[in-house]
Structures are given as structure tokens and as C-alpha cells.
Amino acid sequence: MANPYVKLLGAQIRSQLQYRASFFLDLSMATLLSAVDIGALFLLFRVTPALGGFGWREVILMTAISGAGFCMADLAVGEIERLKHYIRTGLLDTVLLRPMSALGQLLVLDFATRRAGRVVQGTLFYLVALTVAPVKWDAARVVYAIVAPINAAVFFSAVFVTLAAIAFWWIESGDIANAFTYGGRDFTAYPSTMFHGWFRGLFAFGLGFAFVAYLPALALLGLSEPIGLPDWARWCSPLVTLVVVLIARATWLAGLRRYGSTGS
Amino acid sequence: MSAPAASIPAGSLRAFLALVGAGYRRFSTYRQAALGSAFTNAVFGFLRCSVLLTVAAAGAGGTLVGYNPAQLATYVWVSQGLIGVINFWTQLDLVERIKSGNIAADLLRPMDIMWMQLATELGRSLFGLVLRFTLPITVGAIFFDLYLPGKPHVYLLFVVAMVLSVLVGFLCRYILCLLCFWFLDIRGFWTAWVLCSGLLGGLQFPLPVWPDWLVTTLWVATPFPLLLQGPLDVLVERESGAVIGLQVVWLVILFGVSRLMQGRALRKLVVQGG
Amino acid sequence: MIIKTAGLRKDFEVRKKAGRLRRVTETVTAVDGVDLTIERGELLGYIGPNGAGKSTTLKMLTGIMVPSAGEVTVCGLRPVPDRVALARRIGSVFGQRSQLWWDLPLRDSFALLRHVYRVPEAEHTTRLKACRKLLELDEFMDTPVRQLSLGQRMRGEMTAALLHGPQVLFLDEPTIGLDVVSKQAVREFLASLRDKGDTTIVLTTHDLADIEKLCERLIVIDHGRVVHDGSLAALHDRYQMKKQIVVELEEPWAGDQRLDGAALVGVEGLLIRLELDGASVGQVVAQLPAFRDLAVVEPGIEDVITRLYGSDRG
Structure with missing residues (x-):
């Protein structure tokens, strides 16, 4: 028997294709929307030779890792931000009444196919960036070049899930999650050296966003971290991601438990 | 059947203001959500401001396309505050009402649908002024040096430009939502609008960062720069009366288009039953 | 015995405003020591005024909500820890929510549910056939759910809840908002299901005609407590309703x-x-x-x- 998640996903895609014209406009616009990041980068380099001490060939690699990772995460779990809506309308109950994992169902039930175009575009852009950037290729870097965008995707997915789970405690949280999901993407698209003071400390290291694109890119480029991190830290991104995933898992499960005891 | 008259008789003004008040009260029940959104606006303020200031510091004369650091900071933080007042990205109730068929009930009311929707949105904007406008700007003022115009009349001009930009933003969204009469799902159009209103409105960067020909085209041929770039340039004293004049022109154009569309949409509703 | 609860209890903490800034936490007991014993094949009416604790009880029986105290077993399972296993053995229709796919034809929803519940093809076909006949689904099997009338949709929901052959069927307000004809169709279907005797049915409703026509046993709950458990006739006797x-x-x-x-x-x-x-x-x-x-x-x-x-x- 076919995997029920695959079947649900198929149904979701068929539903979306019911509104064909709107779907394709949405698909192309969403694709264009993520191309904006890249365009923005070139706009900035029109007026300045360097961003945070790095030239465009270096920054483009950071933007590309962040962009590819974010697009994948957004496609896979981005719609989890609708959890609020599911709780409010009682749809979460319907989900819990089915013999499947709640998170798994929520992800496929609201799968945003229109974001698929972005993943293709993000991946292509990453490949281009790899050829343009002065990467110091060796065996370890080849592996890290493959790991980096996937690592970024897992990191962002965990951020999406953790923030969505806030709704279990605080349903009227507005779009606070965007500060760290889309905000995280904006932060990671640039070298962390562009930011200063406690804000950089918080986003880059407190929340771990430096490990998404900035540090892996430095590792690939064979550059040392100018703020003063040891060179080995550039290779630690998967470990940081693991921690973030564990936090996401714990938050989600605690949230579901809370829903079970309060039902609101 | 002709479209209902688009003017507000004097007696209806009170009803309109009452609806604005009702809208205000309705949205003020979402105070926590507004706080959450203001927080997000503040985080984006930090992100955008840091990027622009870093670029300006590395550029010639410490400026970015003619904006000095204080002007840039004001530009970024006030734009984050304006998001919650103009509410670019929130769809009007109209969409749900068209989809559910409740729009038919609205036709029975003595007030035109457009005025009812506008009143609700003005109520939302007023509530936006309370938290979503003030909080990010306060945060910005604490952590960055903001540019403050010395002449009082600049603030007055800015308020006028802001009100006009609320109206222009409303009409753009109203037109998009009217498309629901013809297309069941307007998500695609909406994504396009979100993309254009932000990027071409000057949210990510001040428009002069773009190539000149593109900036000129945007100013001449689209209403997008009037949403943010216009009012913000008034505030940092790069522009003044011209922005307001252009806003009035676009207001007239958009109003005409929306009346035309609404007339057709309602005729379609009455003749074909939706 | 297919459903058994003992001392089932649910408390909620409600934060209330007290003065401008101060808030106090109050404990509200939604379900206050409910004991239920339901045998296989019963059709049970579970009624009470709004806020009496009906939905909370149903949520605890179906594994959506954890009881604050007391024992629950449904189909020999503990609802919350065994949620996924229990979900295969129970079916549910909550009048206000849909488990169907809004934009897809009804037929597709049924096919999807077969995969969700991993029902063997032959079994699925037999059950669907029976429901199609009894609930007269044929004329709208290919209509997207969003275009169905409320009555048609409810017939679809009933089918969806039964396709995996549940031992217990939970129905929350299944006739709410329906026209007279659809109500009648739903009631007749439930009566035939009751007469077959393999499915236990727990029905909550505000429509007392549902109860009069369907339920041999009636449990009335108010303020979280069972105030009556027995037949409708016993209820008449107890309250000595006069002609x-x-x-x-x-x-x-x-x-x-x-x-x-x-x-x-x-x-x-x-x-x-x-x-x-x-x-x-x-x-x-x-x-x-x-x-x-x-x-x-x-x-x-x-x-x-x-x-x-x-x-x-x-």
C-alpha cells in the first residue's frame, strides 16, 4: 500500500491545481520574490565595493547557501506557520483523529507547491555561486559544499517548527515568527560582519545564524573568521543545527502535550 | 443597473465615522498580535538599518545614494512603522465576503461597499498608529541616530503624505480584491502585489539604489513609489509637494478604475448570480 | 464493554482580569467525575446544555485531550498514549468541521482516507458500496466537496467516518443546520447502523428529535456531572412529567x-x-x-x- 503521506501530498497538489491560472502566477511570483535577494545584492554592489569586508564573489556564496537552504525549508515546512489557524478552527483535532503523526500531516496538508519554483531557482543560483566564488576546492570542501545548503535547510526548518509551536502557548502572537524565519534569511544572506554590537551577538551566535551560511562559506573559501572565531568553528555548522533540531523537537512535543491538556 | 453613487451624502458621514470607530475597536482586540508584529518590524528595522549604514559607511562621503546615515536610519525605521499603518499585505474582508456570497447582503445596506471597506481599513490604520507605528520608531530612536526635520511644516506634509498613501494603498488592494469576482482564487495576484509594493515601494532599499531609468519609470508609470518612498522622502526632506500632487493624481486614477470595476462586478453579480 | 470511564475529570485554568493589570488564575472544572460504561453495539445519546462538558468528554474519549484525573479506556486502549492505534478503531463526525478535501471530488477524499487508514482495497470497496447505496451518494461522487450542499456533505462525512470499519463512531451534532429531508436521511442511516449492532455510536446533539428517534439510552450531563443515565421513559418517570x-x-x-x-x-x-x-x-x-x-x-x-x-x- 502506498505511503499515506505521499497520497495526502498528491491530493494537496491536485487541490492547488484546481485554480490553474492563479497557481502559475503565484508560482512565478514566488520564484521572482526569492530572486529579489540576489538582485538586491547586486544593487548594493553597484554602490559599494565591499560588504562587511568581503567582495561580491565571496558574499554571493553566503547569499546562495542561505537562499537555497531557506527555499528548501520554506517549501518543506514553511506553511507550519498556519498552526495558529489550525488551532483556532479546530482543524488540529481532525488531524489528531487520524492514525498519522500530527506534524507529518500538517506539513503535507498545507504543502505550498507554488514554492517549488524557488527551490529550483535557489539550487541553480547556488551552483552558479560555487563556480563564481573563489572556493579552495579539496575533498573535505566538496563534501561541505553539498552539506552546507542542506544544513541550512534543516536549520531553517527547525526554526520554522519551533516558532510555529509558540502558538500552542500564545495564539495571538501575530507574525512574530517572521522576525526569525524571514529575518533569519535576511541576516544570513549577508556576512555577519555587516552587523554590530549586541544585535550581531544575538543573531549570529545566540541564535546560531552565523552557522547557517556565513561560517560554512568562509570554510569553503578558506578564509579565517575576522571577528575572531577559531578556524575549526567554521566546520561546526551541522553540530549547531543538531542542537537547534533537538530544541525544535522538544518545543513541538511540549506544545502538543499542552494542547492535549488545555485544548486551546 | 448603474453602480451606486460614489459620493457620501452629508448624513452618511456620521455612519461612516461610526464604521471607522467600529473598525478601530475590532482591531484593537488584537493587541497582542499587534505587539508581535511590531516586534517583527523592529527586528527588520535592525537588519535593514545595519545593512544600509554599513554600506553607507564604506561608500563615498559616508552616504548612500545621497542619504546620510541619519536620513537612512529614519527612512528604515519609519518605513517599518508605516507597514502597520498602510497594511499593504492584509487582504480586505471583501475577499471572504465575495467567496462566501455574503457580499449580496452588503448590497442591501444603504452604504456603498467601497465606503464600508474603506471605513474598516481606516479603523485598522488608526489602530496601527497606536502600536505598530510608534513602537518600531521608538526602538529605532533608542538605538540609532534618527534624522529629525527642523521645520514644523515638514511633519505636517508627512502626515498628509501618509494619509494619502493609506488611501492609495487601500485602492490598490480594493482593486485586487475585486478581481475575486472574476477569479475564484487571487493568491497569485496577491503575491505579485506583495512583491511589487515592497520592493518597488522602497521597503528593502530606497529606490535611488536602482538604475535611474528604472526609478524614473516607477515614479512616472506606477503608484508603488507613492506607498513608502514618497512619504519617507518628504520626511527626510528630499521631496515635498510633488509627492503629494502625484499621490492625488494616482488617487483619482485608481478611484476611477475601482468604480468602473465595481460597477461591472456588481452587474455580473446581479445578472449571473455571482 | 467498549468504553469505560471512572471518575473522569477535566480542569481548566482560566486567567481572568482582576482590576487593570492584575490577573488571577481560576480553576474551572469542565468534567467533574464522569463514570460511563458503554457496551458494544449501543447507540447512546449524550446530551446537555452548552458548556456542560459534552465536547470535553468526547475529546478525552478520542485522545485529543488528556484527562486531569480518572480512568478512560476505549476499545481496550488508553486514548492519549495510544492515539494513533485508537484512531484506526474509531470514526468521528464533528458537525462543524470537515475531514474531506475541500477542492477535490468526494470520490478522491474516500480514496485518500483508504490510504490514511491503510484499509485493504476489497474491504474499502465493500463498505463504500454499502454507504453509497444507503446514503445515496452516487449523484455527487464526482463533485468537489466545496460545491456540495450541507446535507450532501454530511452524508459524505458519515461515509468518511465509516470507511475504515470503526468499532466506535462519535457523532457531534451530525444534524445541525440540515434541512428536514437530510435530517431524516441521516437518522435513518444511523438507525440502520444501530440495528446491525456492530458499531457502538455515541451521539451528542441539541436536536432532541434525534434522541427520541434513535437512542435507547440517554446520558444527560450538566455542570460536568452525569445527571441522568437511562432510557427516555425513565427520564419521564423520574421527573413526573404530567399530561x-x-x-x-x-x-x-x-x-x-x-x-x-x-x-x-x-x-x-x-x-x-x-x-x-x-x-x-x-x-x-x-x-x-x-x-x-x-x-x-x-x-x-x-x-x-x-x-x-x-x-x-x-
Whole structure:
């Protein structure tokens, strides 16, 4: 028997294709929307030779890792931000009444196919960036070049899930999650050296966003971290991601438990 | 059947203001959500401001396309505050009402649908002024040096430009939502609008960062720069009366288009039953 | 025994405003020590006023909500820890929510549910066939769910809840908002399901006609406690609902007449309403002055229920 998640996903895609014209406009616009990041980068380099001490060939690699990772995460779990809506309308109950994992169902039930175009575009852009950037290729870097965008995707997915789970405690949280999901993407698209003071400390290291694109890119480029991190830290991104995933898992499960005891 | 008259008789003004008040009260029940959104606006303020200031510091004369650091900071933080007042990205109730068929009930009311929707949105904007406008700007003022115009009349001009930009933003969204009469799902159009209103409105960067020909085209041929770039340039004293004049022109154009569309949409509703 | 609860209890913490800034936490008990024993094949009516604790009980029985105290077993499983296993054995229809795919034809929803519940093809086909016939689904099997009428959708929801052959079916307001014909169709279907006897059905409803037509056993809950558990007839006896006689007189009621074994409960022009109290209809009629017409009114379930809720409130 076919995997029920695959079947649900198929149904979701068929539903979306019911509104064909709107779907394709949405698909192309969403694709264009993520191309904006890249365009923005070139706009900035029109007026300045360097961003945070790095030239465009270096920054483009950071933007590309962040962009590819974010697009994948957004496609896979981005719609989890609708959890609020599911709780409010009682749809979460319907989900819990089915013999499947709640998170798994929520992800496929609201799968945003229109974001698929972005993943293709993000991946292509990453490949281009790899050829343009002065990467110091060796065996370890080849592996890290493959790991980096996937690592970024897992990191962002965990951020999406953790923030969505806030709704279990605080349903009227507005779009606070965007500060760290889309905000995280904006932060990671640039070298962390562009930011200063406690804000950089918080986003880059407190929340771990430096490990998404900035540090892996430095590792690939064979550059040392100018703020003063040891060179080995550039290779630690998967470990940081693991921690973030564990936090996401714990938050989600605690949230579901809370829903079970309060039902609101 | 002709479209209902688009003017507000004097007696209806009170009803309109009452609806604005009702809208205000309705949205003020979402105070926590507004706080959450203001927080997000503040985080984006930090992100955008840091990027622009870093670029300006590395550029010639410490400026970015003619904006000095204080002007840039004001530009970024006030734009984050304006998001919650103009509410670019929130769809009007109209969409749900068209989809559910409740729009038919609205036709029975003595007030035109457009005025009812506008009143609700003005109520939302007023509530936006309370938290979503003030909080990010306060945060910005604490952590960055903001540019403050010395002449009082600049603030007055800015308020006028802001009100006009609320109206222009409303009409753009109203037109998009009217498309629901013809297309069941307007998500695609909406994504396009979100993309254009932000990027071409000057949210990510001040428009002069773009190539000149593109900036000129945007100013001449689209209403997008009037949403943010216009009012913000008034505030940092790069522009003044011209922005307001252009806003009035676009207001007239958009109003005409929306009346035309609404007339057709309602005729379609009455003749074909939706 | 397919459902068993003992001392089932659910408390909620509610934060209330007290003054401008201060907030106090109050504990509200939604379900207060409910003991239920439901046998296989029963059709049970579970009723009570809004906020009595009906939905909370259902949520605890289906594994959506954790009880604060007490024991629950459904189909031999503990609902919350065994949620996924239990989900395969129960079906549910919550009147206000849909488990169907809004934009897809009804047929597709059924096919999807087969995969969700991993039902073997042959079994699925047999059950679907039976439902299609009984609920007359054929004419709208290919219609997207969003275009179905409420009655059609509800028939679809019933089918969706039964396709995996659940041992227990939970129905929350299945007839709410339906037109008379659809209500009748749903009731007939439930009656046939009850008569077959393999599915236990727990029905909550505000429509008392549902109860009168379907349920042998009735559990009434109010303020989180069971206030009645037994047949409808037992409920009548317990609250000693009295027969009434409505009489249309020739002359207006004099006002000073006394009747033995009956009490006057209403006068409206020539119409008077009497409630029997110990006397038979014949004995009362014999005492009446000349009249044109007369009707005997049996106590309806509405009166019983109103009195029941009322007595608890007092």
C-alpha cells in the first residue's frame, strides 16, 4: 500500500491545481520574490565595493547557501506557520483523529507547491555561486559544499517548527515568527560582519545564524573568521543545527502535550 | 443597473465615522498580535538599518545614494512603522465576503461597499498608529541616530503624505480584491502585489539604489513609489509637494478604475448570480 | 464493554482580569467525575446544555485531550498514549468541521482516507458500496466537496467516518443546520447502523428529535456531572412529567371554578390549559363546563430536558 503521506501530498497538489491560472502566477511570483535577494545584492554592489569586508564573489556564496537552504525549508515546512489557524478552527483535532503523526500531516496538508519554483531557482543560483566564488576546492570542501545548503535547510526548518509551536502557548502572537524565519534569511544572506554590537551577538551566535551560511562559506573559501572565531568553528555548522533540531523537537512535543491538556 | 453613487451624502458621514470607530475597536482586540508584529518590524528595522549604514559607511562621503546615515536610519525605521499603518499585505474582508456570497447582503445596506471597506481599513490604520507605528520608531530612536526635520511644516506634509498613501494603498488592494469576482482564487495576484509594493515601494532599499531609468519609470508609470518612498522622502526632506500632487493624481486614477470595476462586478453579480 | 470511564475529570485554568493589570488564575472544572460504561453495539445519546462538558468528554474519549484525573479506556486502549492505534478503531463526525478535501471530488477524499487508514482495497470497496447505496451518494461522487450542499456533505462525512470499519463512531451534532429531508436521511442511516449492532455510536446533539428517534439510552450531563443515565421513559418517570389537556370552551372561563385532580396552568380567551395531577383525562373532562374542542398533550422531551437543566440550576 502506498505511503499515506505521499497520497495526502498528491491530493494537496491536485487541490492547488484546481485554480490553474492563479497557481502559475503565484508560482512565478514566488520564484521572482526569492530572486529579489540576489538582485538586491547586486544593487548594493553597484554602490559599494565591499560588504562587511568581503567582495561580491565571496558574499554571493553566503547569499546562495542561505537562499537555497531557506527555499528548501520554506517549501518543506514553511506553511507550519498556519498552526495558529489550525488551532483556532479546530482543524488540529481532525488531524489528531487520524492514525498519522500530527506534524507529518500538517506539513503535507498545507504543502505550498507554488514554492517549488524557488527551490529550483535557489539550487541553480547556488551552483552558479560555487563556480563564481573563489572556493579552495579539496575533498573535505566538496563534501561541505553539498552539506552546507542542506544544513541550512534543516536549520531553517527547525526554526520554522519551533516558532510555529509558540502558538500552542500564545495564539495571538501575530507574525512574530517572521522576525526569525524571514529575518533569519535576511541576516544570513549577508556576512555577519555587516552587523554590530549586541544585535550581531544575538543573531549570529545566540541564535546560531552565523552557522547557517556565513561560517560554512568562509570554510569553503578558506578564509579565517575576522571577528575572531577559531578556524575549526567554521566546520561546526551541522553540530549547531543538531542542537537547534533537538530544541525544535522538544518545543513541538511540549506544545502538543499542552494542547492535549488545555485544548486551546 | 448603474453602480451606486460614489459620493457620501452629508448624513452618511456620521455612519461612516461610526464604521471607522467600529473598525478601530475590532482591531484593537488584537493587541497582542499587534505587539508581535511590531516586534517583527523592529527586528527588520535592525537588519535593514545595519545593512544600509554599513554600506553607507564604506561608500563615498559616508552616504548612500545621497542619504546620510541619519536620513537612512529614519527612512528604515519609519518605513517599518508605516507597514502597520498602510497594511499593504492584509487582504480586505471583501475577499471572504465575495467567496462566501455574503457580499449580496452588503448590497442591501444603504452604504456603498467601497465606503464600508474603506471605513474598516481606516479603523485598522488608526489602530496601527497606536502600536505598530510608534513602537518600531521608538526602538529605532533608542538605538540609532534618527534624522529629525527642523521645520514644523515638514511633519505636517508627512502626515498628509501618509494619509494619502493609506488611501492609495487601500485602492490598490480594493482593486485586487475585486478581481475575486472574476477569479475564484487571487493568491497569485496577491503575491505579485506583495512583491511589487515592497520592493518597488522602497521597503528593502530606497529606490535611488536602482538604475535611474528604472526609478524614473516607477515614479512616472506606477503608484508603488507613492506607498513608502514618497512619504519617507518628504520626511527626510528630499521631496515635498510633488509627492503629494502625484499621490492625488494616482488617487483619482485608481478611484476611477475601482468604480468602473465595481460597477461591472456588481452587474455580473446581479445578472449571473455571482 | 467498549468504553469505560471512572471518575473522569477535566480542569481548566482560566486567567481572568482582576482590576487593570492584575490577573488571577481560576480553576474551572469542565468534567467533574464522569463514570460511563458503554457496551458494544449501543447507540447512546449524550446530551446537555452548552458548556456542560459534552465536547470535553468526547475529546478525552478520542485522545485529543488528556484527562486531569480518572480512568478512560476505549476499545481496550488508553486514548492519549495510544492515539494513533485508537484512531484506526474509531470514526468521528464533528458537525462543524470537515475531514474531506475541500477542492477535490468526494470520490478522491474516500480514496485518500483508504490510504490514511491503510484499509485493504476489497474491504474499502465493500463498505463504500454499502454507504453509497444507503446514503445515496452516487449523484455527487464526482463533485468537489466545496460545491456540495450541507446535507450532501454530511452524508459524505458519515461515509468518511465509516470507511475504515470503526468499532466506535462519535457523532457531534451530525444534524445541525440540515434541512428536514437530510435530517431524516441521516437518522435513518444511523438507525440502520444501530440495528446491525456492530458499531457502538455515541451521539451528542441539541436536536432532541434525534434522541427520541434513535437512542435507547440517554446520558444527560450538566455542570460536568452525569445527571441522568437511562432510557427516555425513565427520564419521564423520574421527573413526573404530567399530561396536559387543552380545552376550547363555549363560554369564557369563570375563574373561580376548582377542578379535582388537575391544575389550571393557562387561560387565553376561550382556550384553557390544564395539567393532570392524579386524575385521569375522563375524570377531569367530566368536571368541565360545555366545550367545543379538546386535545391531550403528551409531555415532550423538550419539556423534560428543560426541567432537568432547570432543576439543576435552581
